[in-house]
Amino acid sequence: MTEFQFGSGVAVHKFCKTCGSSIGGEVKVADKHMIAINVRLFEDIDVSRLSLKHDDRKDYGTNYVYPHFPSGSDATLDRSLVAYHGNCQCKTVTFTAYLPSLSETEVIEDNCFICAKNGYILAYPKPTDVVFHTGSENLATYTFNTKRIPHRFCQKCGSSIYLDRTALGRDDFGMNVRMFKDVDLNALKYRYFDGKTLL
Numbered sequence: 001m002t003e004f005q006f007g008s009g010v011a012v013h014k015f016c017k018t019c020g021s022s023i024g025g026e027v028k029v030a031d032k033h034m035i036a037i038n039v040r041l042f043e044d045i046d047v048s049r050l051s052l053k054h055d056d057r058k059d060y061g062t063n064y065v066y067p068h069f070p071s072g073s074d075a076t077l078d079r080s081l082v083a084y085h086g087n088c089q090c091k092t093v094t095f096t097a098y099l100p101s102l103s104e105t106e107v108i109e110d111n112c113f114i115c116a117k118n119g120y121i122l123a124y125p126k127p128t129d130v131v132f133h134t135g136s137e138n139l140a141t142y143t144f145n146t147k148r149i150p151h152r153f154c155q156k157c158g159s160s161i162y163l164d165r166t167a168l169g170r171d172d173f174g175m176n177v178r179m180f181k182d183v184d185l186n187a188l189k190y191r192y193f194d195g196k197t198l199l
Contacts, residue, residue, distance in 0.1 A: 112195025
């Protein structure tokens with residue numbers, strides 16, 4: 001297990017250094033000591049059926065500040081595509097993915113093991129439509145089962161960045177939309193894929 005601290009440093013995030021799956025975290029503030037466990041890791045838990053309580057955690061530190069993204073890096077790409085900037089939690093890995101507008105297309109939520117455990121919400125740009133600005137050398141690779149779809153995650157903070165589907169003969173990456181800057185996940189159009197049964 002690997003630990004990573006961010007923001008004010010009062011929270012310690014813990015993740016598996018082999019597969020990037022978030023285990024949970026520990027928070028110590030004044031007289032509060034809390035341990036959080038990622039319920040996605042529990043067997044037979046359907047997260048979509050849980051009652052969720054929103055907690056913005058602003059009292060535990062400062063608001064998240066995104067890294068700087070270079071401008072003008074999209075000069076040669078298809079103008080019909082929208083630039084979505086993204087990064088891992090620790091800001092080591094920064095990228096821009098060029099996709100059709102997410103307000104007009106569907107994203108995929110898959111219930112296969114790795115997607116469910118890591119909370120992937122996927123959009124599929126071509127590899128040539130993804131530009132890594134920093135940190136691509138810090139992406140770890142995890143494969144399982146058929147070993148044909150590498151899961152790429154930041155080895156410093158465990159953030160799940162993308163699935164490389166090119167070994168399947170597909171000309172795309174499954175980019176994790178949760179890593180995109182300023183995307184309202186509640187406003188997206190979802191399509192569900194039963195990877196648990198079909199893969």
